[in-house]
Every structure is written in structure tokens, then in C-alpha cells.
Amino acid sequence: MSCCGATPDHEDLDAVARLLVGRLGAFVKTLRDNGFAVGLQEGQDAAAVMAAGYAGKPGLLRSAFKHLFAARKSEWDRFDGLFDAFWLGKRVRSRSLVSGAAPAANSPSLKSLQDANAGQSGPQGATDQIPSDDPPRDAGGEGRSEGASRVETLADTDFRRLADPQQVALAHEAAARLARVMRTRLTRRDQVRRKGQRLDLRRTIHRSISHGGVPIALVHRRRKSKPLRLVVLLDASGSMSAYTAVFLRFIHGVLDTFREAEAFLFHTRLAYVSDAMKERDAARALDRLSMMAQGAGGGTRIGESLQTFNRWHAARVLHSRSCVMIVSDGYDTGDPALLGREMAQLRRRCRRIVWLNPMLGWDGYAPEARGIKAALPHVDLYAPAHTLRSLAALEPYLARL
Amino acid sequence: MKARDDIAKSLAACGYIADGELATAVALMQLLKRPLLLEGEAGVGKTEVAKALASVHATELIRLQCYEGLDQSSALYEWNYQRQLLAIEAHRGQPDTIEDQIFSEKYLLERPLLAAIRRARPPVLLIDEIDRADDEFEAFLLELLSDFQVSIPELGTVKATSIPHVVLTSNGTRELSDALRRRCLYHYVDYPDVDREARIILARIGGASASLALQIARLVEGLRKEELRKVPGVAETLDWAAALVGLDVRDLKDQPELVHDTLMCLLKTHEDRARITREITARLVGKVA
Numbered sequence: 113m114s115c116c117g118a119t120p121d122h123e124d125l126d127a128v129a130r131l132l133v134g135r136l137g138a139f140v141k142t143l144r145d146n147g148f149a150v151g152l153q154e155g156q157d158a159a160a161v162m163a164a165g166y167a168g169k170p171g172l173l174r175s176a177f178k179h180l181f182a183a184r185k186s187e188w189d190r191f192d193g194l195f196d197a198f199w200l201g202k203r204v205r206s207r208s209l210v211s212g213a214a215p216a217a218n219s220p221s222l223k224s225l226q227d228a229n230a231g232q233s234g235p236q237g238a239t240d241q242i243p244s245d246d247p248p249r250d251a252g253g254e255g256r257s258e259g260a261s262r263v264e265t266l267a268d269t270d271f272r273r274l275a276d277p278q279q280v281a282l283a284h285e286a287a288a289r290l291a292r293v294m295r296t297r298l299t300r301r302d303q304v305r306r307k308g309q310r311l312d313l314r315r316t317i318h319r320s321i322s323h324g325g326v327p328i329a330l331v332h333r334r335r336k337s338k339p340l341r342l343v344v345l346l347d348a349s350g351s352m353s354a355y356t357a358v359f360l361r362f363i364h365g366v367l368d369t370f371r372e373a374e375a376f377l378f379h380t381r382l383a384y385v386s387d388a389m390k391e392r393d394a395a396r397a398l399d400r401l402s403m404m405a406q407g408a409g410g411g412t413r414i415g416e417s418l419q420t421f422n423r424w425h426a427a428r429v430l431h432s433r434s435c436v437m438i439v440s441d442g443y444d445t446g447d448p449a450l451l452g453r454e455m456a457q458l459r460r461r462c463r464r465i466v467w468l469n470p471m472l473g474w475d476g477y478a479p480e481a482r483g484i485k486a487a488l489p490h491v492d493l494y495a496p497a498h499t500l501r502s503l504a505a506l507e508p509y510l511a512r513l
Numbered sequence: 514m515k516a517r518d519d520i521a522k523s524l525a526a527c528g529y530i531a532d533g534e535l536a537t538a539v540a541l542m543q544l545l546k547r548p549l550l551l552e553g554e555a556g557v558g559k560t561e562v563a564k565a566l567a568s569v570h571a572t573e574l575i576r577l578q579c580y581e582g583l584d585q586s587s588a589l590y591e592w593n594y595q596r597q598l599l600a601i602e603a604h605r606g607q608p609d610t611i612e613d614q615i616f617s618e619k620y621l622l623e624r625p626l627l628a629a630i631r632r633a634r635p636p637v638l639l640i641d642e643i644d645r646a647d648d649e650f651e652a653f654l655l656e657l658l659s660d661f662q663v664s665i666p667e668l669g670t671v672k673a674t675s676i677p678h679v680v681l682t683s684n685g686t687r688e689l690s691d692a693l694r695r696r697c698l699y700h701y702v703d704y705p706d707v708d709r710e711a712r713i714i715l716a717r718i719g720g721a722s723a724s725l726a727l728q729i730a731r732l733v734e735g736l737r738k739e740e741l742r743k744v745p746g747v748a749e750t751l752d753w754a755a756a757l758v759g760l761d762v763r764d765l766k767d768q769p770e771l772v773h774d775t776l777m778c779l780l781k782t783h784e785d786r787a788r789i790t791r792e793i794t795a796r797l798v799g800k801v802a
Contacts, residue, residue, distance in 0.1 A: 149691055157545045164544055166537075172517070175537040180545075183694035185552060185685075188701040313594045314586070317601075321612055324605065374688075386688075428685045 347440030378417035415451035444483025473498035529565030548679035553702030556746015
């Protein structure tokens with residue numbers, strides 16, 4: 113164990129120090145591989161910590177490093193395992209290993225889902241059960257007309273048939289436009305205005321100096337507006353595989369534009385993906401996502417995923433001005449009663465729940481799945497989302513929130 | 514190393530029953546000159562850490578409570594407009610000198626952040642519930658925490674005379690920026706275990722016996738495992754312990770009815786109150802005794 117073998121001899125100490133610094137570099141790299149954001153400064157500080165005598169006892173060093181390197185609860189919880197594995201050679205609990213250390217190429221990833229889709233392999237997996245050859249459906253003319261000339265041919269194409277990268281780019285654009293029109297909300301932060309509710313004394317007095325102290329020009333402040341918060345829960349299960357890629361692009365566009373937006377992915381469990389999605393470059397974002405998408409393309413447990421969301425994320429992510437957007441086909445392998453209960457709880461916490469169901473756009477589809485029947489009473493808007501036109505049709509609704 | 518052990522001792526001496534890792538965090542704060550970010554559920558004693566830290570360093574505690582819309586004039590500094598107006602009136606006729614005069618120290622109102630960097634002895638600066646402030650304030654704070662200087666347009670740059678010990682707390686109602694997290698040391702404050710909670714009760718509530726404190730701590734731990742909407746924190750435990758001591762309860766088993774009736778100190782929503790029925794209370798009391 114290199115970290116506790118220091119002897120008082122000077123040359124030995126030097127050698128030990130060099131060895132330690134080398135090991136420290138490797139440790140920092142391990143942390144980065146596990147999704148910790150560790151910068152140069154942290155590395156230097158870690159060396160300083162070791163030099164200050166913390167390297168003597170593993171327990172102490174672990175505690176010191178934990179404070180230094182962890183930056184949030186999830187990292188705080190995982191750190192001990194990683195530290196022990198690296199410095200003390202113990203086995204890491206399997207959970208911390210899967211959450212990032214595994215090479216992305218080996219795991220079934222969303223990236224590969226998307227690539228497969230773009231490579232025109234068509235709907236796969238569970239989509240086989242459902243009719244795959246229906247004609248593009250007219251969304252009923254409620255779509256916006258701006259930009260229609262470019263989107264026109266695409267607007268009515270089911271996302272399942274979006275293959276060409278250019279079309280995907282257009283979908284991204286539509287998503288970005290959607291995000292921009294969302295109405296903004298009032299906050300308590302003020303902005304200097306010529307007309308406003310409150311006097312800005314500081315600026316008023318400053319201006320009055322040139323008039324010998326007579327405040328002729330009054331300066332006001334008024335409330336600044338801020339965007340509504342959007343929380344997207346995207347179903348990444350097998351039955352949704354044909355749509356997942358496009359919706360990931362959509363979510364990426366929304367997170368780009370919205371400062372207050374969060375995204376989650378669920379299949380059999382829930383994953384928080386906002387951080388990965390905030391990557392500017394869409395391809396890189398999808399790359400990062402692939403690490404989290406363990407089990408994507410399998411079954412869905414909507415109820416349990418919502419339970420996780422309500423229990424661990426809702427307090428942080430939701431406030432009274434939030435809109436929750438669930439994108440799912442409602443094919444749930446879990447308990448519908450649980451789904452109903454969790455939907456009711458979610459309903460109490462946010463302003464609106466929008467449920468987008470790609471299959472709603474298909475001819476002859478009725479919400480028969482038990483899961484969706486349990487969820488529907490709590491949903492404010494239940495809408496199709498299988499074409500760009502149907503997504504665009506959401507604009508006016510979301511703008512009214 | 515030595516610093517860490519000293520801190521652990523003095524934290525205990527000033528009545529803060531810390532978990533082992535907190536002493537390390539405090540020692541690192543001094544070694545690396547970084548702020549400490551404390552996260553955890555409401556009521557686990559995050560604010561208390563700052564208070565204990567102030568008494569460990571025998572220094573002043575300066576507190577900034579964050580809220581949405583918190584801005585520079587209430588966090589950093591503000592000019593005393595009333596006095597400025599008076600001064601302008603009083604010196605009517607000498608417009609050349611008046612501007613220099615009214616924008617001087619005499620007319621400056623210190624707010625917590627400015628006060629914290631202008632003390633002779635480094636104070637503890639507690640920035641409470643940073644997650645309630647908005648992104649703009651967070652960005653501003655980040656700048657202050659790295660440079661420790663403030664520029665006041667009318668007065669010039671104010672450099673820190675001492676670098677305060679900064680403690681930030683967050684309840685996690687909003688995700689903090691990565692930049693701020695990276696700038697800080699991180700410590701997650703969890704609910705204390707039974708033993709530590711019992712010691713906290715003993716330290717804080719005069720008149721509680723060791724056996725009662727242990728019973729209370731066990732019962733609260735049992736309660737935290739029930740599915741509650743609002744899990745009781747340490748502050749609630751202390752309230753409840755004080756109530757029981759005030760009502761002259763010696764042993765929880767003797768008065769299960771009273772235990773149930775005083776649970777209002779711990780359960781703060783209607784649903785939780787309804788969920789913990791008399792039977793559940795009886796079961797919990799049975800377990801702890």
C-alpha cells in the first residue's frame with residue numbers, strides 16, 4: 113500500500129513522494145472516468161493535502177479526498193468505493209463500476225440506437241407488434257405556418273421514417289423554435305426601466321447631482337421575466353426505440369435554449385441526464401448519454417421510475433411554475449395502480465403535466481394500455497407526437513402555460 | 514494533521530457533536546483556503562456547523578440568508594440615500610465638493626458580504642440556502658469568492674483585509690452550478706445515527722437523562738424509516754425532547770398516549786400525522802424501550 117509506507121529517511125521520502133504523485137494522477141483519471149469533474153486545481157490541492165500529512169492513514173486521506181473531489185450527493189456516496197478500489201485494492205461495488213467505467217462501445221447505447229435508426233434499419237425490437245406501414249397522418253391543420261416551406265415535406269413524416277441527417281437537423285431546429293416561444297414568467301429580480309413599480313434611489317440620486325440635488329429624472333425598476341421550467345421524462349424502452357433518437361434531439365434543443373430545464377430518461381429505471389444533455393454538441397451529448405443508458409431498449413416500468421423521480425428528484429427539480437412533459441407510449445410492465453398513485457403525487461407538485469404519445473398519431477389507436485388508463489386522469493394535455501407537425505402544434509399550448 | 518485533531522477537540526468542546534469527517538473538512542478549509550459547501554436535508558444541522566465554526570475560531574459569524582431576487586444592494590453594499598440627500602441639501606451651493614463627500618465611507622452601508630471581507634480578524638461567513646438565490650447571484654458570488662475584492666464604482670476597489678472562512682449551505686431545491694461546486698469543498702450532512710443524536714440531545718436539552726435521550730433518538734430513527742412526506746430533522750428531535758422533558762416524561766414506555774400526542778413536534782404535515790396512527794406509535798415505542 114503505497115500511501116502509508118512513508119519512512120523518515122529523506123531519499124526514501126522523495127521516492128515515495130514521486131510515486132505518490134504518479135499514483136495521484138492515475139487516481140484523478142479514474143475519478144474523471146467515473147464522471148467526477150476534477151480540474152487541475154483539485155489535483156494540486158490533493159498533492160498539498162498529502163504533503164500536509166493526511167497520507168499517513170488511509171481513512172483520513174479518503175475523507176480528505178472525498179471533501180475535495182466530490183461535488184454532489186451522488187459522487188459523495190460513490191467516492192468511498194472508488195477510493196478503496198484504487199488505493200486499497202478492494203473490489204468496487206458493481207454499481208459504481210457500471211455507472212461509467214465500462215467502455216461505451218460494449219453497452220447497448222442510445223448512440224447505437226440512433227445510429228441504427230439513421231442507417232435505415234427501421235423500427236426494431238418491440239415495434240414489430242404494432243403496424244409499421246401506416247400512411248403519414250394529417251395532423252389536422254393546427255400546426256404553425258411559419259417555416260412551413262422548408263419543413264413542409266417533413267412535417268407529416270412519422271419520426272420513425274426520419275433517416276436522413278438533414279431531416280434530423282430540421283427536427284432539431286423545430287425543437288429549438290418551440291423552446292423560444294415559451295412564455296416567460298415573472299420573477300422578483302428587478303431591471304432598470306424608465307417606467308416601473310419601484311424607484312431606484314441609487315441611480316436617481318446619482319443623476320440628480322448634475323441638477324444640484326433636485327431629482328428631476330426618476331429611475332425605476334421593474335420585474336424581469338424568466339422562462340418557465342420544463343422537466344422532460346423520456347421513455348427509452350424497446351417499444352419507443354423508433355422515436356427515442358428524435359426525442360433526444362428535441363430534448364437537447366430544449367435544454368440548449370431553456371436555462372431552466374431538466375431531462376430524465378427512464379426504462380426500467382430512471383436516469384438523470386440534464387448534465388449530459390447540456391453538452392453543446394449534439395453528438396457528444398449523445399455519447400455521454402450512452403454511458404447512462406444501461407438497459408435502454410428493454411421494458412418499461414413507468415410507475416417505478418416516477419416513484420424514483422418523486423422521491424429523489426422532484427423536490428429539487430420541480431416548483432410551482434414547472435411543466436412536466438412525459439414522452440411515452442404508456443406500455444408499462446409495472447403495476448398500473450402504482451403509476452396512478454405516483455401520477456397523482458406528481459400532479460400536486462407541478463403546474464402542468466403534458467403526456468406526449470407518439471402512437472396516438474396512428475390511425476385506430478386508442479389508449480388501451482392499462483398504464484396509460486391509470487395515468488390519464490392526472491394529465492392536463494394528452495397529445496400525439498409522432499411528426500414535426502404534431503410537435504409544432506404543441507407550441508401554442510406550451511406558450512399559454 | 515495536528516490541526517485536524519485540534520479542530521475535532523474544539524468542535525466537541527463548543528458543544529457541536531460532529532461526525533468524524535466534518536473535522537477533516539474544516540481542517541481542509543484552512544489548509545486549502547476553500548469555501549465549504551454543506552448539503553443535506555432540511556433540519557440536519559447545517560447552519561449549526563457555521564455557528565460551531567465561529568466559536569471554534571473565536572470569531573464573529575456573519576450570515577447572509579439567500580432568497581430569490583437577492584441582489585447586490587442587500588448582499589454587498591448600499592449607499593445611505595437619506596443621509597446623502599440631507600448632505601446635498603446642507604451643502605447647496607458648493608456642487609464641486611459635494612460629489613466626493615457623499616460617496617465616501619461615511620455614507621456607505623455595509624451588507625454581509627462587504628462586512629465579511631473588511632474585518633480585522635477573519636470572520637465566519639455563512640451563506641445560507643444558496644440554492645434559493647438565483648443563477649445571477651451565484652455567478653456574482655463565485656467572483657467574490659475567488660478574488661475577495663469588491664469594486665464600488667463611486668469609491669474604487671475594496672480589497673479584503675482578511676479572508677473569511679466561508680460556509681455555504683444548500684437544501685437542494687435547485688441544482689447548483691458546477692463552477693460553484695468545483696470551487697468548494699463538499700460535505701454531505703446526513704441525519705445523525707442513534708448514538709450521535711442521543712449525544713446531541715444530551716448536550717442541548719438540560720434535564721434529559723441518558724436513557725431518555727437514547728429512547729428518543731431510537732424512536733426518531735424508527736420514524737424516519739416510515740414513509741413520511743417530511744422527515745423530521747435534528748431540530749425537530751430537539752423540540753420534541755424539550756417538550757417531553759418539559760412534560761416530565763422519564764420513560765417513553767410509561768406514557769405512550771403522551772408520546773403520540775406530542776408527535777406534533779416531529780410530524781409537520783397532515784398526511785404524516787394521519788399515517789402515524791396510535792398503533793404505529795405504540796409499535797415504535799415498543800421497539801425502543
